[in-house]
Amino acid sequence: MEILKEIKDWRSIRFFKNQKIEKEKILCILEAGRLAPSWQNLQPWHFLALENEDEKKEISKLIVTRKMTERAPLLIVILGNMEGFDMGIAKKRIKEQVGDKMSDEQMTKYLNNKKASPVLNSHPVLLSRLLEQVSYASSFMTLEARHQGLGVCIVGGIENNLSEKSEKYDEVKKILNIPEHYDILTVLCVGYENETVEKRSRKDLKEIASFGAFGKAE
Template sequence: MEATEAIEKWRSIRKYKTEPVPDGALRKTLDAGRKAPSWENVQPWHFIAVDDEGLKQKLVKLSRGQKFIASAPVVIAVCGDVGAWDKPRNREALLKATAEVVDNLLLKDPVFCVAEHGPSIILARTMEQLGIAYGFMCVEAVNHGLGCCIVGAFGNEMTGSLRQLYDEVRADLALPERVYLLALLTIGIPDEQPPARPRKNFDSVVSKNKYGNPL
């Protein structure tokens, strides 16, 4: 399947068949996330494939009762590593540039160096990069005949809610101190064919040279 076709077929799927996700398809979906581009190649992510029923039930509670999460054969816990932006680790990712450029520009200029900003900007940049990765995973999942749904409404660092339960889930996932659970991706064989949801027309979201100028 071509990427364009997979994008055209995209639907958020919340009903899944009980049969397991083929291991090969799951691995290729996760690998698509691994191969996604990221700012200065920091790759601030870690993906955990969850099929433990008890843990999935906790994720339902953490998401204020979104029961379809537990019905998915696999839930990918999309985790962001905010420590990836620390200067020593960022420097390691940038070593293809000359040391002088890295040390004097890329690690000091706030335009390039996310670590020059506060925790809220670092968290936002991390979330931005994760969005690219799970977007890649969604397209690859469709390519293998799978359905998925992105879940962002649950207790975590972004929402600041359900802290006690979130800490329990973090412990269950064995997340390091600066690795946060920032999104969920339910995945399975679709058991529904929902209609396409409306999208804005092309000319309303695309311009040339300046806002509102038709392409």
């Protein structure tokens, strides 16, 4: 299994064929998100797979590059659950992982550490920890979509609690039946490619990685 091949072939695709995506492929993409890791396995997310034109138009109202989201055959809207870091559930999940290897006292100490528990931090920190969690799910889904022969563009330019929110945000959430405590964090535009895109260059490895202290060469 070679993952680097797909990674090397990565480029954002913004124009798509007017072609429906097979249900099995959509399910594989969602499955990749479902299997992504998260802090204490809390999985604080929900994914909306939108193909319906009206629903795509609705979410597009919140997006800067909205023409792209309107024309993509499939949008995967990634929602973060603001209540997803619940301490009670975290305790349960830790127990599942470590069993009796951790005493209740150790667990309480661990969960009361701000560095570990997102929920002990301020709202902006909580939101950024939530974005951190869903980034893994969106990366996994993006790679799986490429593996299925599909083009993807990640959309982060969204009106939400991390940017600047207007009344529109709550209206769209209501229409799409999104519970109040879920935030719209990322949208993936997915479809069969209908453009040829040159690969964009990346910084050299020696510019962005060190072997030991910062700046130390191999």
